[in-house]
Every structure is written in C-alpha cells, then in structure tokens.
Amino acid sequence: MVQVNVTLTETIKVLLDEKKYGTLRDILVTMKPFDIAAVFEELQDEKTPILFRILPKELAAETFVEMDDETQEFLIHGFSDSELKEVVDELFVDDAVDLIEEMPANVVKRILRQADKDMRKQINELLKYPEDSAGSIMTTEFIVLRPDMTAEMAIKRIRRTGVDKETIYTCYVNDENNKLIGITTVKDLLLSEDDTPVKDMMEENVISVHTLDDQEQVAQMFSNYNFLALPVVDNEMRLVGIVTIDDAIDVIQEEATEDIEKMAAVLPSDKPYMRTGVFGIYRKRAPWLLILMLSATFTSTIISSFDGILAQIIILSSFIPMITGSGGNAGSQASVSVIRALSLGEIEFKNTLAVLWKEVRVAVLCGLTLAVANFFKLLFFDLRGYTGAGSPIQIAFVVSATLVGTIIMAKIVGSSLPILASKIGFDPAVMANPLISTVCDSLSLLIYFAVAKMLLPL
Amino acid sequence: MVQVNVTLTETIKVLLDEKKYGTLRDILVTMKPFDIAAVFEELQDEKTPILFRILPKELAAETFVEMDDETQEFLIHGFSDSELKEVVDELFVDDAVDLIEEMPANVVKRILRQADKDMRKQINELLKYPEDSAGSIMTTEFIVLRPDMTAEMAIKRIRRTGVDKETIYTCYVNDENNKLIGITTVKDLLLSEDDTPVKDMMEENVISVHTLDDQEQVAQMFSNYNFLALPVVDNEMRLVGIVTIDDAIDVIQEEATEDIEKMAAVLPSDKPYMRTGVFGIYRKRAPWLLILMLSATFTSTIISSFDGILAQIIILSSFIPMITGSGGNAGSQASVSVIRALSLGEIEFKNTLAVLWKEVRVAVLCGLTLAVANFFKLLFFDLRGYTGAGSPIQIAFVVSATLVGTIIMAKIVGSSLPILASKIGFDPAVMANPLISTVCDSLSLLIYFAVAKMLLPL
Numbered sequence: 001m002v003q004v005n006v007t008l009t010e011t012i013k014v015l016l017d018e019k020k021y022g023t024l025r026d027i028l029v030t031m032k033p034f035d036i037a038a039v040f041e042e043l044q045d046e047k048t049p050i051l052f053r054i055l056p057k058e059l060a061a062e063t064f065v066e067m068d069d070e071t072q073e074f075l076i077h078g079f080s081d082s083e084l085k086e087v088v089d090e091l092f093v094d095d096a097v098d099l100i101e102e103m104p105a106n107v108v109k110r111i112l113r114q115a116d117k118d119m120r121k122q123i124n125e126l127l128k129y130p131e132d133s134a135g136s137i138m139t140t141e142f143i144v145l146r147p148d149m150t151a152e153m154a155i156k157r158i159r160r161t162g163v164d165k166e167t168i169y170t171c172y173v174n175d176e177n178n179k180l181i182g183i184t185t186v187k188d189l190l191l192s193e194d195d196t197p198v199k200d201m202m203e204e205n206v207i208s209v210h211t212l213d214d215q216e217q218v219a220q221m222f223s224n225y226n227f228l229a230l231p232v233v234d235n236e237m238r239l240v241g242i243v244t245i246d247d248a249i250d251v252i253q254e255e256a257t258e259d260i261e262k263m264a265a266v267l268p269s270d271k272p273y274m275r276t277g278v279f280g281i282y283r284k285r286a287p288w289l290l291i292l293m294l295s296a297t298f299t300s301t302i303i304s305s306f307d308g309i310l311a312q313i314i315i316l317s318s319f320i321p322m323i324t325g326s327g328g329n330a331g332s333q334a335s336v337s338v339i340r341a342l343s344l345g346e347i348e349f350k351n352t353l354a355v356l357w358k359e360v361r362v363a364v365l366c367g368l369t370l371a372v373a374n375f376f377k378l379l380f381f382d383l384r385g386y387t388g389a390g391s392p393i394q395i396a397f398v399v400s401a402t403l404v405g406t407i408i409m410a411k412i413v414g415s416s417l418p419i420l421a422s423k424i425g426f427d428p429a430v431m432a433n434p435l436i437s438t439v440c441d442s443l444s445l446l447i448y449f450a451v452a453k454m455l456l457p458l
Numbered sequence: 459m460v461q462v463n464v465t466l467t468e469t470i471k472v473l474l475d476e477k478k479y480g481t482l483r484d485i486l487v488t489m490k491p492f493d494i495a496a497v498f499e500e501l502q503d504e505k506t507p508i509l510f511r512i513l514p515k516e517l518a519a520e521t522f523v524e525m526d527d528e529t530q531e532f533l534i535h536g537f538s539d540s541e542l543k544e545v546v547d548e549l550f551v552d553d554a555v556d557l558i559e560e561m562p563a564n565v566v567k568r569i570l571r572q573a574d575k576d577m578r579k580q581i582n583e584l585l586k587y588p589e590d591s592a593g594s595i596m597t598t599e600f601i602v603l604r605p606d607m608t609a610e611m612a613i614k615r616i617r618r619t620g621v622d623k624e625t626i627y628t629c630y631v632n633d634e635n636n637k638l639i640g641i642t643t644v645k646d647l648l649l650s651e652d653d654t655p656v657k658d659m660m661e662e663n664v665i666s667v668h669t670l671d672d673q674e675q676v677a678q679m680f681s682n683y684n685f686l687a688l689p690v691v692d693n694e695m696r697l698v699g700i701v702t703i704d705d706a707i708d709v710i711q712e713e714a715t716e717d718i719e720k721m722a723a724v725l726p727s728d729k730p731y732m733r734t735g736v737f738g739i740y741r742k743r744a745p746w747l748l749i750l751m752l753s754a755t756f757t758s759t760i761i762s763s764f765d766g767i768l769a770q771i772i773i774l775s776s777f778i779p780m781i782t783g784s785g786g787n788a789g790s791q792a793s794v795s796v797i798r799a800l801s802l803g804e805i806e807f808k809n810t811l812a813v814l815w816k817e818v819r820v821a822v823l824c825g826l827t828l829a830v831a832n833f834f835k836l837l838f839f840d841l842r843g844y845t846g847a848g849s850p851i852q853i854a855f856v857v858s859a860t861l862v863g864t865i866i867m868a869k870i871v872g873s874s875l876p877i878l879a880s881k882i883g884f885d886p887a888v889m890a891n892p893l894i895s896t897v898c899d900s901l902s903l904l905i906y907f908a909v910a911k912m913l914l915p916l
Contacts (some may be wrong), residue, residue, distance in 0.1 A: 004902060018701065021683050030663045031663070032663075032665060032683055033683075034683050088713065090838050135588055146892045155648070158648060159648050159649060162645065162648065163649055168644075168645050168648070169627050169644070169645075186626075186627070186644055186648075187620065187626050187627075190613070190616060190617050190620065190626070190644075191617060191621055205488045205489070205490075207490060214564050222707060223707045223708065224492045224713055225490055225491075225492050226704040227613065228686065228703075243703035244914075245686075245703055245707075246684040248707075249680060249681045249703075249706075249707060250681065251572055252707065252710055252711065252714075253681055253710065253802070256710075256711075256717075256718075257798050257802070259714075259718065260714075260717065260718060260721070260794055260797075260798055261794065261795075262794075263718065263721070263722070263790060263794070263799070264721070264790045264791050264793075264794035265787055265790070266791050266794065266795065272799065272801065272802070272804050273795050273796070273798070273799040273804055273805065274804050274805055274812070276807065278816060278819045278820055278823070279823075281795070281816070281820045282820050282823045282824060285788075285791050285824055286821065286823070286824050286827050286828075288787070288791075289784060289787055289791070289824055289827075289828055289865075290787060290827065290828060290831055292783065292784065292787050292837035293780060293783075293784050293828055293831070293832060293861075294831070295840070296779060296780035296783050296784070297778040297780075297835070297840065299776075299780060299783075300776040300777055300779070300780055300840055301776075301840075302774045303775060303778075303779070304773060304840075307772050307773070307775075308777070310772060311769075311772050314765050314768060314769050314772075315762060315765070317761060317765075317768060317775040317778070318757075318758040318759075318761035318762045318765070319758055320761075320775070320778060320779065321754060321757040321758070321761070321778065321779070321782055321899050321903075322751060322754035322755075322757060322758055324782075324783075325751075325754050325757075325782075325895065325896070325899065326750070326751050326754070327748060328786075328895075329723055329746070329747055329750050329892050330747060331741075331748070332722045332723070333716045333722050333723060333724050333743045335722075336718055336719065336721070336724065337719075337722075337724065337739070338731070339718075340715050340718055340719070340731070341730065341731040341732065344711065344715070344730070346730050346731055346732050347731065347732055354732075355732075358736060358739070359650065361736045362736055362739045362740050362743065365737075365744070366740060366743055366744050367738070367746055369747075369748065370744075370747055370748060370751055373748060373751070373752070374751060375754070376576065377752065381755070382755065382758055382759075382762075403751075407747075407886075432771035434787050434790075437786075438783070441779050441783065445779075
C-alpha cells in the first residue's frame with residue numbers, strides 16, 4: 001500500500017492560501033471539534049481567524065473550547081467584538097470560566113464585555129471558587145423539575161429549555177426553597193407512564209458534593225457510582241451547579257499525571273509536555289534535583305565517617321550502589337502501592353498497622369530472596385579470586401545480611417511515609433521515589449557499616 | 459461534636475443477627491450499590507446470602523456487580539439455582555462477561571447454565587475477544603434506529619425497548635445490512651420536531667473503534683471527544699457493540715495504576731492492594747528487585763576496576779551515591795514526562811529528535827545549576843579541612859564536572875529509551891525509573907572515573 005505523504009493540515013493550508021472556502025467548509029464539517037482544534041494548533045498562521053469564520057457557529061464554539069490557550073488567545077486578538085460575542089454566547093458557563101482563567105487580563109476584560117449580563121453574573125459567581133474545588137469545575141446550566149410535575153410535563157419542559165443545557169439526561173428536583181430533594185433521569189421519564197408524577201419516580205437518596213470539595217474526590221465518585229453528572233450544593237443544601245462526567249474524566253487524567261510527576265520529583269505542570277518551553281521544564285525539574293542533591297550530603301557524610309573501614313577493605317565500596325539501589329527500589333515499590341491505594345480511596349490512616357504488617361512480611365520474603373541470590377553471585381562471581389582483607393564468605397555474608405536489613409527498612413519507610421503525609425495534610429505522592437530513596441540511602445549505609453563493623457576483622 | 463463510634467456495617471451485623479429484616483431493607487434501599495457492596499465485603503459472614511435476599515431484585519444485581527470477586531464467589535456458593543438465575547437475568551452482558559472471567563470453572567458452568575439461551579450466546583461471543591481489546595469491554599445491548607424513522611417513532615421505540623439497554627442516550631442508525639451509518643442522541647430526538655426523520659438529524663461522520671483496538675486507546679477517545687458511548691464495529695463496519703463511559707473511566711484508572719506500577723518496577727496487578735495477599739505482592743515485586751540487583755553487577759565491576767583511584771583518594775567514594783542519585787533522578791524525570799506524553803498521545807516516534815533537543819537543553823541548564831551549587835557545597839562544607847591527596851578545589855571541580863556530564867547523559871537516556879521501547883512494540887512504562895537508573899548508574903560512574911583520571915594527580 002502506498003502511503004499518503006501529505007497531512008490534512010498541509011492540505012488545509014494550501015486550500016486556505018487559494019481561498020477555497022467552500023471546500024474548506026466541506027472538509028471541516030466532517031470533523032470533530034478535538035481534531036479541528038488540532039489543525040488550528042498545527043497551523044499557527046495569521047490566516048487562522050479566516051478559517052475560524054468558515055466554521056458553523058456551534059461547531060466554532062465547540063472547537064474553540066478544545067484549543068490550547070495560546071491558539072485561543074491568538075484567535076481572540078484577530079476577532080472583531082461581534083465575532084467574539086458570537087463565540088462567547090455559544091460557550092457553556094464552565095468553559096467560559098476555564099477560558100477566562102487562562103487568558104491575560106486585557107483579553108479577560110474584552111471577553112466579559114461581550115458576555116451578556118446573565119452570563120457575566122454566572123461567570124463571576126464561578127470565579128469565586130478556589131482552584132481544584134467542585135465549584136470551580138461545575139456548570140450552572142441544568143434541568144430543574146418540580147416534584148408534582150408529571151412525566152409528560154417534565155419531558156415537555158426539557159424539550160423547551162434543554163437546548164442550552166450541557167446535559168439533559170440527569171434532571172434535578174427542587175422544592176419551593178430551591179433545596180435539592182431528588183434526582184431523576186430522562187431514561188426514567190421516558191420509560192414511565194405519561195401521568196406518573198416526578199416525585200414517584202425520583203431517587204430521593206441523592207449523593208451530592210459541596211462547592212468546596214476537592215475535585216479529585218469528586219472525580220473518584222464518578223468512577224465509584226457510575227454517574228453522568230453530580231449535583232453541587234451550598235451550605236444550605238441548595239443546588240448551585242452540576243459537574244458533568246466529561247469534566248470528571250479530565251480531572252482523573254490530570255490528577256494521574258500530577259501523581260506520576262510528583263513521584264518522579266517533577267513539580268506538577270498544567271501544560272502538555274510538547275507545549276512547555278525549555279525554561280518551563282527546567283523550572284519544574286531543577287528544584288527537586290537540587291533538594292535531593294543537597295540531601296545526599298547525609299550519605300557523603302556517612303561514607304566519609306566510615307572511611308577507615310573502606311580504606312581497609314576497599315572492595316566494600318563497590319557494593320554501595322547495589323545496596324542503596326536495592327533499598328531505593330524496594331522503598332519505591334512500597335510507596336507507589338500505598339500512594340495509589342490512598343488516591344483510589346482503598347486505604348486510610350486507620351489501616352496503617354495492617355499495611356505495615358503486610359509490608360514487613362513482603363520485605364522479609366523479598367529480602368531473603370535477594371540475599372540468597374546475592375550471596376552466591378558474590379561468592380562465585382564478584383569475589384572470585386579475591387585476596388584482600390576478610391574472606392570472600394565473610395564479605396558475601398555481610399553484604400547479604402545488609403540487603404535483608406535494608407529491604408525491611410525500605411519497605412517500612414516507603415509504606416509509612418505516604419500515609420503519614422496524607423494524615424498531616426500533605427500530598428502523599430510527594431513522598432514517593434526520590435525523597436524516600438534519599439532516606440533509604442542513608443539508612444542502608446548505616447546498616448551496611450554497622451554489619452561490616454560487627455562481622456569483619458577490622 | 460461527639461463522634462459516632464459504631465460503623466454502619468456493625469449495625470447491619472447486629473440487625474442481621476437479630477433477624478430484623480424489615481429494618482435492614484429500609485436501610486439498604488437508601489444506599490448506592492457501591493456502598494452496599496462495601497458492606498458485604500466488610501461483613502464476610504455466612505449470613506450475607508440472607509442479607510442479599512433482602513435486596514430488591516434490580517438493586518441486588520447492581521450491588522453484585524460492584525463486589526470484589528471473592529465476595530461474589532462466596533455469595534454464588536450460597537445461592538440456589540433459581541436465585542442465581544434471578545441475578546444473572548438482571549446483569550448487563552458486559553458485566554456478566556466480567557464476572558465469568560473472574561470465577562473458577564465450576565462456578566462459570568453454573569452461571570452459564572442459568573443464563574437464558576440468548577444471553578449465553580452473547581456471552582460466548584464476547585468471551586472470544588482478547589483481553590484489553592475494545593471487544594472485551596463492550597456491551598451488546600444498545601438502541602438501533604433506522605434512518606427513515608421520525609423523531610416521534612424513534613422515541614416510541616426507545617420507550618418500548620430501552621429498559622434492558624445499558625444506555626439509551628446515544629442511538630445508532632443502521633442501514634438494511636446492519637452497517638452503521640449514523641448516530642443520534644436522545645437530546646437531538648427530544649429537541650427536534652416530532653416528524654423530523656432520523657436521517658436528517660443524525661451525525662454521519664461517526665467515530666467508531668474496531669473490536670480488536672486496544673482499550674487504552676478507546677478510553678483516550680472518550681477523553682478527547684467527550685462521548686458517552688462509542689460504537690464498536692467489525693471488519694465489515696457492522697455495529698457489534700458499544701463501549702459506555704463508565705467502563706472507559708475504569709479503564710483510565712486501571713491503566714494509570716498500571717503505568718505507575720511499572721514505573722516503580724512492580725509487575726502490574728489487577729487486584730486492589732489491600733485485597734492482595736503477602737505472597738501475591740511478593741510475586742509482583744521480587745522479580746524486578748532481583749533483576750535490578752543483578753544488573754547492579756555492572757556498577758560493582760566498574761567501581762572495582764577503578765579501586766586504584768579510590769584507594770588513593772578515598773573521599774571520592776563518598777560522592778558516589780550523590781552522583782548516581784542525581785543521575786537517576788534526572789533520568790526518571792525525563793522518562794516520566796515522555797512516558798506520560800506518549801500514553802496521552804501527545805508525542806510519537808517522529809518527535810524523537812525534537813524531544814531529545816529539548817531534553818539536552820533542559821539538561822544543560824539543570825546540570826549547570828547543580829554543578830555550581832555542588833561546587834560551593836563541597837568547598838565550604840564537605841571538603842572543609844580536607845588534607846588528603848588532591849586539593850579541595852580540584853576535587854570539587856571533578857565532582858561538579860561529573861554532575862554536568864551525568865545529567866546530560868541521564869536526560870538523553872531517560873527520554874529516548876521510552877520512545878524506542880514504544881517504537882518496537884514494548885510498553886514504554888517498563889523503561890521507567892529503575893531500569894533507567896541502572897543504566898544511568900553505570901554510565902555516571904564511568905564519567906566520574908574518566909573525569910577524575912583526567913583532572914586529578916593520580
């Protein structure tokens with residue numbers, strides 16, 4: 001099969017240069033917003049505002065939401081006020097808020113000037129909620145029903161008011177004080193008899209979140225309960241917004257990336273890798289590298305203070321990377337298991353002892369396995385023909401015994417630090433690999449020299 | 459505030475012992491399936507089958523799906539054949555398949571005997587698809603419409619057939635050969651005029667996946683395109699199933715956990731941490747620990763072969779953990795950024811050079827920062843009052859120069875290995891921290907001794 005060597009973006013660029021706007025429109029309307037946005041990002045051309053004007057109004061707004069902030073800003077600068085108004089009018093409130101949070105102040109002013117009064121009010125309400133709270137990711141457009149409506153009336157209401165709502169499938173039933181008293185779905189409404197009152201079919205045991213709840217917990221509830229949307233209430237249990245599942249998925253992806261970054265000692269970033277500049281990446285990585293390098297002072301100090309031992313049996317120094325490496329690996333295995341279980345809500349502080357007991361038993365098994373393998377490896381490979389101070393068997397035994405102690409220590413440190421961190425309100429992910437490795441490195445060296453001093457003829 | 463010290467599970471246990479079945483039912487029907495399942499798991503009691511019988515039929519099936527496999531198996535053993543049939547009849551096909559994949563052979567036989575003929579056929583179809591494929595997570599129950607139906611007819615059809623479908627909100631339009639030609643939603647149907655034909659409102663540019671596509675890609679499409687369900691087609695473009703968003707979320711969580719485990723050198727597990735026994739965890743962790751320990755032979759060999767240098771300037775050995783540690787950290791930062799970008803679809807093989815060029819520049823910045831900090835730290839702290847061979851300035855310079863070289867090397871190794879792994883069909887996550895650390899350890903020692911030999915009076 002011959003491969004097509006021209007990309008879609010290249011074709012679109014040519015068509016744009018040739019002003020074939022009809023053809024361009026035919027192409028674009030076959031595509032999904034996510035993919036059209038990717039074309040805009042790849043183009044990065046002064047002609048993109050023209051291309052944007054070709055899109056039908058609704059598709060244009062949906063595409064705009066999918067773009068990265070640089071492309072959005074570039075386009076806004078090319079918009080006339082009335083063009084900007086058209087886009088803003090089509091946005092859902094939560095998307096408008098996301099946009100405003102990313103744009104510089106002068107662009108924000110222009111956007112707010114174009115939004116109609118009602119939307120401006122809603123945007124300002126949402127902007128008040130702290131970052132990463134349920135309030136900050138919710139939308140304020142949803143379907144409200146009354147308990148005494150019939151299924152038929154409810155469906156009519158949805159048909160009349162649904163067009164501007166982000167989801168119509170979950171409907172919220174409020175009492176006369178706007179307190180949330182139940183939830184029903186379009187599925188229930190459609191599958192009921194026309195004259196069934198909403199109050200007879202609604203689910204009254206509503207699971208809701210508070211505006212200030214953490215977005216990670218909110219996202220986890222979607223995965224536990226299979227919701228399509230989750231109501232957000234204020235202190236008086238009044239319904240103020242809903243979080244929809246598409247935003248929950250984005251949060252899940254974001255939080256997983258953040259956890260992974262923290263585990264690798266990278267400060268969390270909110271931009272994709274390829275879009276972050278060299279200095280941006282440097283700023284995310286250098287601080288932890290520096291902290292970890294400085295904390296390695298402990299290991300240097302420990303080694304220097306035992307340099308008498310090393311000078312007598314210099315071969316002991318050749319096993320240091322293997323011992324500290326095994327300790328670091330064993331510790332990070334334990335910490336990662338515990339961190340992930342914490343963030344999926346599988347374990348809590350009250351499980352600390354159960355976790356430690358489990359880890360100690362795993363550590364004894366792992367430690368013995370490594371010790372036995374190491375003993376024979378040293379005897380028949382590394383120490384073959386060794387003629388320095390101490391017999392090969394003695395040295396192999398010292399290293400193997402150190403391994404058992406190191407791995408038990410590493411699993412205890414690796415599993416307990418994240419739980420403690422989460423108990424005192426830190427993010428457990430920060431306690432992962434590198435920090436734990438540094439602690440484990442120092443402790444494993446202390447074990448090594450203690451064992452050597454005890455068992456070798458020094 | 460006084461804290462309640464009795465848990466819900468304890469209360470339920472007491473009520474169960476006292477045979478207060480009415481009260482128990484009142485409690486359980488207020489709860490969500492996920493939480494009821496947690497109660498069953500905590501109870502682990504021979505009376506759980508009685509408790510299960512108290513649940514209304516539909517809630518019982520929904521709760522059953524949420525339980526872990528041990529609890530499911532325990533319950534099935536307590537079920538009569540007719541009770542089992544009741545549960546199986548209420549399950550969606552994809553949940554029945556998940557159940558069957560987890561149960562031992564004799565239980566599977568009992569389940570299949572109770573399933574009606576049509577369901578048994580569908581289950582057997584689904585079991586044919588490879589693990590982690592779109593086919594293995596799809597369900598075969600969905601709403602099919604014809605292009606010439608009107609909106610009103612379509613709604614009627616949904617009201618008649620929707621009760622057994624996992625989702626009714628996305629409807630699939632097939633031609634007379636069962637080829638998928640369009641998609642429409644209940645929202646579109648409700649917001650259209652009654653006599654609008656489906657073909658006029660359906661989206662014809664349907665994004666679909668193939669039965670054999672990888673589940674991770676499928677889940678990523680949900681996050682890109684904000685779908686609630688995604689159609690799965692066979693080689694002839696016939697619609698054979700749909701993947702719903704709740705299953706996609708589970709896949710996203712699973713894959714993130716798997717990536718994180720692989721990065722920490724833990725073999726991926728499909729059971730939650732607290733439910734995995736000590737031997738289970740041991741088997742997931744020991745292999746990598748062993749491999750990494752054995753591969754540390756390289757570092758030992760390198761150190762031994764330079765023991766002449768170390769014997770002359772013994773203080774050089776005290777900086778080994780700091781150098782290998784910084785290299786390992788720098789390498790894992792790069793690898794984690796690249797691995798995450800690969801799995802979110804942000805970079806591909808063709809970006810290799812761009813990634814390398816970016817990483818080299820970041821490495822030079824990070825390396826210089828660490829080198830300067832390290833130079834002064836050594837001069838004014840570690841080497842203060844040093845009187846051995848070589849001047850403090852010389853030694854500090856050797857260590858700092860090694861750091862620059864090590865970090866550049868580590869960032870190149872850390873960013874290129876995952877891309878290469880993914881190119882030749884391996885999972886890039888396996889190339890993460892520990893393996894890269896081992897490679898970086900050896901290379902950084904070689905750099906260290908080369909620099910020392912060149913610059914120190916040996």
